[in-house]
Amino acid sequence: MEEWPKHYNPKEIEPKWQQRWLSQELWEKVFRFDEDSTKPVFFIDTPPPFTSGELHMGHAYWVTIADAMARFKKLQGHNLIFPQGWDTQGLPTELKVQYKLGIPKENRELFLKKCVEWTEDMIGKMKSAMIRLGYRPNWEQFEYRTYQPDYRKVIQRSLIDMHSKGMIRMRQGPVYWCPRCETAVAQSEVGYLEKDGILAYIGFPLKDGGEIVIATTRPELLGATQAVAVNPQDERYKNLVGKKAILPLFNKEIEIIADPDVEKDFGTGAVMISTYGDPQDIRWQLKYSLPVTELVDERGRIRGTGFLDGMKVDQAKSKIVELLKEKGYLRKIEKIKHNVLSHTERSDCLSPIEFLVKEQVYIDIVQHKGSLLEEYKKMNFKPQRMAGKLEEWINNIEWDWNISRQRLYGTPLPFWYCDNLHLIPADISSLPIDPTKADPPVGKCPQCGLPLRPLTHVADVWVDSSVTVLYLSGFYDNKSRFARVFPADVRLQGTDIIRTWLFYTFFRTLMLTGNIPFKKVIVHGQVLGPDGTRMSKSKGNNVSPMDRIDEFGADAIRMTLLDASLGDDFPFKWDTVKGKKLLLQKLWNASRLAYPFIHGRKVEKPKYFHLLDQWILAKHKEFVEKTIQAYENQDFFVVLSMLYNYFWETIADEYLELIKHRLFSEDESAIYTLNRIIKDLIVLIHPIAPHITEEIYSLIFGDRPTILMETLPSVEDLVSDEKAVRLGESVKKFNSLVRTNKVKMRLSMNSQIKVKIEGPKQFLDDIKLVEDDLKKMLKITDITYGESEQINAEITPV
Structure with a gap:
């Protein structure tokens, strides 16, 4: 052995x-x-x-x-x-x-x-x-x-299939741009971060005399301002709508327009529309067909102003505030905390986003929001509340998916294009392809006859990873x-x-x-x-x-x-890991105890089961059924909770101690029950703790090269015996009282004692049924009984 x-x-x-x-x-x-x-x-x-x-x-x-x-x-x-x-x-x-x-x-x-x-x-x-x-x-x-x-x-x-469905197109327009990463990004890659900033109050002279004061967090975009907007319900500015204001420092006439999206209570209630400071500027530019001034370049530097050119955005912000103050246009500055649109999808970036005008490739999404909001309901979610997060995102989508990235290490977009931005896809037979190294499938654009050139952009990484299911399932090739x-x-x-x-x-x-x-x-x-x-x-x-x-x-x-409910955040602590190792050591100890009694032995089912074995098999049935159900629901924390309650507190602390004397006397009921619960336990725990269960399986059972060749335990032959379960609970209560009293009296667990137990008749009858086992387990020489409403135990050293 x-x-x-x-x-x-x-x-x-x-x-x-x-x-x-x-x-x-x-x-x-x-x-x-x-x-x-x-x-x-x-x-x-x-x-x-x-x-x-x-x-x-x-x-x-x-x-x-x-x-x-x-x-x-x-x-x-x-x-x-x-x-x-x-x-x-x-x-x-x-x-x-x-x-x-x-x-x-x-x-x-x-x-x-x-x-x-x-x-x-x-x-x-x-x-x-x-x-x-x-x-x-x-x-x-x-x-x-x-x-x-x-x-x-x-x-x-x-991508070619989506293009054939009319869902992919190339167009010029404003894009989310990360100056630090020097590439366009998608709406899903950006989010708002709270940052320190300023609110600059700037006096815009009116062409007919007087001024209108606007408040802006982005004074560096003054040169790209195309209009001033006020709320039509704002009484302060009703008489100014339609009039002209003069852009400070740039001496350019711009119109004052009324729009209901202006927040009356922010700043002065008058805002500048720049191309582009934020998504709202884009909406206003499209709504009013305003001109576009490209003031920020790919690296986040100002251009086209003369006096700010080459400066990073933050430098330009400080410089223009200084100039506005010098020229008498600055009314005041407030330090604020505000939400800044940033490249949040990459945690090592988190840089503020700019809006640049670029030629990019898009996949239509916005027009499909309705069907997406219906179809997602066909998927089940664990936990269910996560379905709401997906629904919320779909509802929040405002832009089509910009899949172009201005990088090198990515999947080449399989298209050529002409000056009219018509996309010509590669032949399916030529894939995978890099258009910069291959000839287009046709000599000229089939739509307009213009020459073609390769698309040098690579795909957004989510274009890559969003086909995992199609790739693995063999959608195209199997x-x-x-x-x-x-x-x-x-x-x-x-x-x-x-x-x-x-x-x-x-x-x-x-x-x-x-x-x-x-x-x-x-x-x-x-x-x-x-x-x-x-x-x-x-x-x-x-x-x-x-x-x-x-x-x-x-x-x-x-x-x-x-050991956490799926969907919940939780802290990781090594002290918790240490506790889990103690549980595994308990399993190791229990298996070590069982080893000499069940290893290499053909264990037969006995004709009769001892009362304690009936109890533990009833508990075992419950454990197996609930564990399998918990696995089906991915409720791993439930498996672990039951493992503590059933294995540690019931099997290890109670049952194994109760049956030791019967194991040494070769009791068939005890050996069969021990064999069954140990094997079922390690099979059921295996998905969570695979290494220790493989080792125990190989040492005790080992008739197959891996525990994974076993099947889940069946407990259809076991009965949910309420009387046996009640008996077990009575035994656990008795044991606890005796052990507690030994500790109070500073006696070792091996000290011989006499016990006087009081309690309801049913409880006392349960204890009498297994009195011999309890005496041998707890080193009791004599037990006397007395009926009482409350359960109490007195012990006397022998």
């Missing part, structure tokens, strides 16, 4: 199982998706993380959820599509290559080659950390990179798989990408297939720092799952991450 170590050592045991799960044998027997199998398919659409090289706690969270879900479905008998992709293209990698490696963007081929090398290095680091957490997706069949040719082909094909597995069963993601990855996948899949992309959307919350705030390196509360994984083990980290 093997030596069973006293202490569970995750540092030693976990990597062993991680390598076994990656073995050729288990890949073929367990993890491979079988195209020909008749088993039910379960398809999980997992997030392709950006390849930063660092697996942070947020990654660890969804990795753990996905892996637990997949292992449960394996045990349930499903044939899994469990992918892992990598969101490989994007500006952060470009910046690393440009500045860390010193590769100039002008050397395009070398630059892109180094981007790919950097990406692969980052993937290697992240993948190693994922594996160390026990994550076992289908690397062999469904690992993908968004830059690879077969994935890029799907991206480009989807029709039989697509018919069988689409829509995906589950989309797993965080709250932070509802308006990007979730929305764009839903929108694009619906437009291309006419159906929703997934049946269920699971949206998890954010892992916070130990201080309860969002993790950030700058705040010093950033925690990596790798920091203490050798000390506590991946299973304890996984259990900590899963």
Whole structure:
């Protein structure tokens, strides 16, 4: 018989199982998706993380959820599509290559080659950390990179199909522009951040004499001002509507117009309409057909003024305030906190957004809002409130999706265009394609006859990642798989990408297939720092799952991450992980106790069950049924809660102690019951704590190479015996009273005692039925009984 170590050592045991799960044998027997199998398919659409090289706690969270879900479905008998992709293209990698490696963007081929090398290095680091957490997706069949040719082909094909539906066009107009990243961005990538600012009160002379004072947070855009607007209900300005004001410093006449969108109570109630300071300026420019002045360039510098040219926006703001004061136009300055539209989708940017006039490629979205608001209801959400967040985003969409990015490391948009901005798509047979390196499919524009030139823009990264379901299901290249597995069963993601990855996948899949992309959307919350705030390196509360994984083990980290209701944010604390490791040690100890009695033995079901075994099997039935239901609902925290209540408090603390004497006397009822509960326990806990359960399974049972070849336990043969459950509760109460009294009297648990127990008749009758077991467990030489309304126990040392 093997030596069973006293202490569970995750540092030693976990990597062993991680390598076994990656073995050729288990890949073929367990993890491979079988195209020909008749088993039910379960398809999980997992997030392709950006390849930063660092697996942070947020990654660890969804990795753990996905892996637990997949292992449960394996045990349930499903044939899994469990992918892992990598969101490989994007500006952060470009910046690393440009500045860390010193590769100039002008050397395009070398630059892109180094981007790919950097990406692969980052993937290697992240993948190693994922594996160390026990994550076992289908690397062999469904690992993908968004830059690879077969994935890029799907991206480009989807764009060409949308173009053929009349949904993609090129046009010139104002775009969200990030001067720091030097690229256009989409509405989904921007948001408002509260920042310190100023409110400048500027006197605009009136052509006919007098002045109107406007208040602005952006005096640097004075030179792009096309009109002054006031509210038509504002009595202060009714007599000025239609009159001309003179633009200070620029000596330009502009009209005073009335518009109901002007806030009467902000500043002076008179605002300047500049092209462009914010989205409202764009609406007004379109509404009144105002001229456009491009005052800010791609790098956020002022141009076209003479005296401010070349200055960054903040420098120009200070300079123009100084000039306005010098020339007598500045009435006052207020320091304020206000919401500034910023590049929020990238946490390492957060720069203010400018609006520039550019030629960009758009996908129509606004006109489809009605159908999107209907179709999203066909998807189930966990938690349900997350459906409201998607609905809110759809309602808030004002702009079509600008998919053009002024970068190098991205999917080339598969189009050529002419001076009239007509788009000519590539032939499907030529995909994947880079239009800058290939000839167009026709010599001239079929619509107007003008020459064609290649589109040099690359696609927004959400264009890449929004085809994950189409790529994995084989929409374009594997029709039989697509018919069988689409829509995906589950989309797993965080709250932070509802308006990007979730929305764009839903929108694009619906437009291309006419159906929703997934049946269920699971949206998890954010892992916070130990201080309860969002993790950030700058705040010093950033925690990596790798920091203490050798000390506590991946299973304890996984259990900590899963011990929260999905959708809720929660703080990560190593003290909690330590507590979970103690629970795993309890499981190890219980299995170690059971080992000599059930290992290598053919355990037969007894003809009769001892009363205590009847009790525990009734509790076991409840545990198994509720655990399986909790897994079905992805309520992992419920599984963990029941594990504490059932395993720690009932099995480990009570039942095992009660049956030890029967185990040593080879009692068939005790051995069968112990065998059954231990095996069922480790099978059911496996999705959450895969390493320790594999090790216990191999040591005690081990008749298959992995516990994943087992099936979920069935408890149909067990009965919900209310009398047995009542008996068990009486026993737990008795034990607790005796132990508490021993502690109060400073007696060791092995001290022999006499017990006088008082209580209701039913309680006393229960105790009498198992008196012999209780005496042996608690070292009691004699028990005397007395009826009473209250339950009390007195003990006397022997």
